[in-house]
Amino acid sequence: MKRINEYKKLFNVEKDIDLKQLKSSYRNLVKEWHPDKFQASDEKAIEAELMSRQIIDGYHFLVSIAPETKAANLDEYNETINSPIIDWQHKGLVLEITFLDGNTYEYFGVNKALYIKLCQSDKLTRFAKRNIFNSFTYRKIKKSEVEA
Incomplete structure (x- = not known):
């Protein structure tokens, strides 16, 4: 922020x-x-x-x-967030999520408590859809290596 x-x-x-x-x-x-x-x-x-x-x-x-x-880019974003999460990192108030399709997004303003809940969640994508994807400012930082 x-x-x-x-x-x-x-x-x-x-x-x-x-x-x-x-x-x-x-x-x-x-x-x-x-x-x-x-x-x-x-x-x-x-x-x-x-x-x-x-x-x-x-x-x-x-x-x-x-x-x-x-x-x-909304259609592409919606397609990406339906893809499984393969990696995530939290730095300060920035959460970086990498998806199976190769795209990586940054979400700004995600606090540590929410990050911990994400890490402890059984279903990462479901938790992120409900609590992160449409609630925080985001931007695409890395495109997929393989474009379909």
Whole structure:
């Protein structure tokens, strides 16, 4: 959640992410912080390089969790969450789940207590469908190696 809020603040995004507004903000920030605007020996050039990387990462991250992106990929997501879970990891408030079809998704805001319940569940996919898949902000982080 902290990462989402940092990127939203960077791009001046209020509640919902609008892709058109996000793209406009992205272009303006890239123009402002492009490393080629600064002398190579200048201290600002190093800062600009770091900022431009953060801007690019933030843009791709916010696009991946935008409602429009989720709506466009909803059929694929629904197919994936019906696939068995083969691996899961919890880091902070981020739960990473890998499915049998090869796709991996991150779910943001999943607390440790819910993660422990997931680990102790007899039927992982059923538990996750009821408590995680449609309750938390998610994004696809890895595509399957084999596309059908």
